Amino acid sequence: MEKKERAPVYYSEYLQLQKILNAQEPESAKEGIRADDEMLFIIIHQTYELWFKQILHELSLVRDIFKQPSIPNNAPDIYNTVHRLNRVCRILEIAVSQMNVMETMTPLDFLDFRDLLRPASGFQSIQFKMIEATLGLSYDQRHGKGYYLSQLNPYDIELVKKAESEQSILVLVNQWLERMPYVQDDPYWKHNGDNNSFWDKYYEVYKNSLSEVEMANLSAFEKLFINDKDYPAERRFSAQANRSALFIMLYRDHPLLHLPYELLNTLLEVDELMAMWRYRHIHMVQRTIGKRVGTGGSTGAEYLRAAADSHYVFKELAELTSFLLPRNLLPALPEKVIKELSYN
Amino acid sequence: MEKKERAPVYYSEYLQLQKILNAQEPESAKEGIRADDEMLFIIIHQTYELWFKQILHELSLVRDIFKQPSIPNNAPDIYNTVHRLNRVCRILEIAVSQMNVMETMTPLDFLDFRDLLRPASGFQSIQFKMIEATLGLSYDQRHGKGYYLSQLNPYDIELVKKAESEQSILVLVNQWLERMPYVQDDPYWKHNGDNNSFWDKYYEVYKNSLSEVEMANLSAFEKLFINDKDYPAERRFSAQANRSALFIMLYRDHPLLHLPYELLNTLLEVDELMAMWRYRHIHMVQRTIGKRVGTGGSTGAEYLRAAADSHYVFKELAELTSFLLPRNLLPALPEKVIKELSYN
Amino acid sequence: MEKKERAPVYYSEYLQLQKILNAQEPESAKEGIRADDEMLFIIIHQTYELWFKQILHELSLVRDIFKQPSIPNNAPDIYNTVHRLNRVCRILEIAVSQMNVMETMTPLDFLDFRDLLRPASGFQSIQFKMIEATLGLSYDQRHGKGYYLSQLNPYDIELVKKAESEQSILVLVNQWLERMPYVQDDPYWKHNGDNNSFWDKYYEVYKNSLSEVEMANLSAFEKLFINDKDYPAERRFSAQANRSALFIMLYRDHPLLHLPYELLNTLLEVDELMAMWRYRHIHMVQRTIGKRVGTGGSTGAEYLRAAADSHYVFKELAELTSFLLPRNLLPALPEKVIKELSYN
């Protein structure tokens, strides 16, 4: 086999450790100040950036799969997206846990070198903003937009803008959901000699399931699943996509829907872990820095809190769980649909 | 030794497993409905309640220590409180992690038995409210007070009220901080032939450390540390206690202050982990239940969010980090104080 | 809807908290000795037993599914087993993490009540032994068999023996693998006008992939996959099952094999986490108890170490990864097989 002719690979060269392990130059050392914890501060941020690169790598592979005009059922594509998004979740869990390490740096120890870093700020992490953009956070949704333009250098602004200009995973998943058959035009039910569409039936059962105090849910149901025309403009997922997403959640026990269900679930988990990261970040900043003006000139904690509350990407999908019906009340699927959702 | 005369202890009897392992009676089973996940729902809540009992046990021991009119320096008391609060943190970490298990229950699987539980709700966990009260959450600060009275049975309301009526750890720690010498009446500095008090000096250096845009911090400093008379009434820690707390944070390298520093730090960690628990809880509720009316008749997620934002107990201590000065700018302590803060 | 007629459910009654929270009676209290940590010791073991009950509940549901003479492809059965075993993994992660809480009990604090517990021992946890038996650990494989009979009371021995006498998940999964078509009698290849069976081809490519120093792997390959007749008697998975398992690992990208692959993977994860639990347990025992005779009369750490090394259940499946070939070398599947592994 030809591989035997390759030059031998050595661990430290393969990993380019000369570069990686010589990229720590504390500002305190330059000033002749002893600040033993600045090394930690540098290294933890470098590991974050490495992980962000890996997350972008995975998200980019996921996006490439969804960019296909139609994703073949019998290819491992959706399987692959679930697998990669799961990995992103495991990485985000590490990112969250690393706050435990950061929190071993006390406020007093941070003060030893904090002023030397001005005006650098974690806000300037371009990769994190690219992750948000790739998932589907639009420029309009960003908290602190003006600040964003003033704090980044032009080259970095370009990078984020480019990421924002591409079709995000949110947009692509929305299209993929819209393309899903079964519950869009309901041909299956009609051909079945059944004059009620799936959603007519579902609406009826859902309505009956509500007690009087819960009736308000009905108009929400109509808004989100039925009336395509007066659908709220600010929503990112269309009514059409919502219908498919709910259908997937309801009938996930059918083989063809296993993976789509896992996909939706994993997107929600990514969202949650991103929020959790911001949330732990807030606590870390508060415990280490207090409410004083941050190294980047902003009150970091406030920015993070606003972002934690508003930078959700897939929240609309999470809301759909309010409209689920228990299995025993679900409309039975026509034989033809059951067959199409099956293994051969 | 007398221990040999005791009756032998057997694992399952010691742990009363007959009781513990026969306390799961799913409502679905009573109705003849198959709902395989109700067992998980019951057991995870039971483990939570067991942990809450343990947390109350630890907090009660901590409170007993602080109830002493004066805590002797050379007894292991503060060491013990730090140790016990650290354990509380480790338990809260488990409580947070258990959400991972809860989240394996899908919304559809929960619907199999959800309606059978009405109107029970996690909100009815008395022990959790007792933990909050023991730490220092007052009735006034509670989100959803009216609801609280309507959802609990009279016996449980009594239990929470009793916990609220005792001196909380917050109140006792505040008193303990107020009793701390050194920086209250500054006898050490005065006897030293030094006419400026510690806080006069600190104020001066702090002021000089602020850039023009940061000057707003100065009045905050005055408010929190200096002017006992017009001190904001809504604050739970007094200016006197704040001074001691800041002193501990600044001079924690002196032996006598090691443990007090760890204590303050651990109180903040308890607060953070309680918030983290509520936060994970919110996500879990949202993913599993959606925005519909919860089993307890409220939108659980909204209650949890408000509580997560407002039920902090030791937040005021966290804010003090804004007023730290770097070690190289700290006023030198008089020899006499250094000696009092030392080992023999 | 009829549910409205049910009596209202109250949180503390539903969870039977009267029982659960009144099942802690420290031996030290009975002796009038102050031992503040005995409460932790009791409660942590009670949470373990609650989780063990939940694990048994899940494993029992998994076993029921595999007990079917044939598991239909288009039912959610395998999906369900993967889901439940995943939950078992999340629970085991909690069980592992709880060691962090246990380790907050120092050896000196344990000594305050340790002698009062004799001869009780965690070894007497029947549920843990039942979990091992349900997974597939046989009596013969158990470390410390004699000890096992001497330490348990007759009723408990009966319970474990009963669990051991039922078909374990290992045995049932082996049968399920043996029933899998495609690579057992290779009808597909033969009908295809192809005289070489799948395994003839695979053997050839595998052999070519080995360098000279690796040739020893070839006879291992023959032993495990080919020669049913002189197959090693001590192995728990048959050669027939091994072939299916390897086939699943290799062609997991085909829809019908997604879930079987996840299943195998999750069984390995259960095994790993059981081992991890024993391993953390060892460290905890060593740090808390030392090498002295344990409360149960044995050197607990030694038992745990031997069990950690020998109580693996699905190890044989893990070993199969040595015989994988890279995707680009895999024999192409006949069209007919590809179709059978697809969605409709």
Next chain:
Amino acid sequence: MEKKERAPVYYSEYLQLQKILNAQEPESAKEGIRADDEMLFIIIHQTYELWFKQILHELSLVRDIFKQPSIPNNAPDIYNTVHRLNRVCRILEIAVSQMNVMETMTPLDFLDFRDLLRPASGFQSIQFKMIEATLGLSYDQRHGKGYYLSQLNPYDIELVKKAESEQSILVLVNQWLERMPYVQDDPYWKHNGDNNSFWDKYYEVYKNSLSEVEMANLSAFEKLFINDKDYPAERRFSAQANRSALFIMLYRDHPLLHLPYELLNTLLEVDELMAMWRYRHIHMVQRTIGKRVGTGGSTGAEYLRAAADSHYVFKELAELTSFLLPRNLLPALPEKVIKELSYN
């Protein structure tokens, strides 16, 4: 303040992200092979090496403190070592958790590029070996010594040898324990008119605490604490050091011994987490690679297993817990000693 005159610091420059984020060159890309997971493989190893650098940084600071001929009681030195070793523990926890990310790489996906990496191996991580050496693992104790010389390049061998030639933390902590007064020559007891030394008394009580079956522990006690002359040569901690360590464990409630106790405890935690890392590593290697010859030419899992069992550094300290007595049986300390162990 002079800091305002410094050039502004920018996040990506400060962290040298140009270097860090351009140090990933997959071998598969060079060969024109698509192997999407090689990026993960590179990045996770790079984060490990960054963390190893940080651990070495912390251990080096700890070592510097212990290199002092005498560590002053009233300096924050021991406080600092505990703090830094705690941080090392938090980092090792991250290192352990990262295995969760690694395990998302399936064996089949690894095979896409595995052969291209030959003969590189994680065994070639010099920093990890330096960590082991700095803690106190000697060349003699190393598993696979010959292999070690053959797999590393001369420059790397030099680095490890240099780390091994310096005084390790184990050696320095042993010296520090040996210097501890109170229980070495027992002047306090003698001056007290008391003819029995502390250890005579302790021996007596310990002996009485043993039941008949436990009597074997007595000679172990004599060996480890009493007989300096025929002390086992293979042990790394001296009898003198053992006496101090046990004294610290027993009387840790006295202020001066709080931190020494935390120090011993944290050293044991470092040991445990190093072992846990090796253990998770083993499972990861087994699940991903199987028993075939590893990329480094060895069966990685076997090396790791042997190292996991034999590379403990502070095990002897852990063993001392077997010789603790309950608080109520402890010999009372003379007033003079109590005073010396107190705050002023």
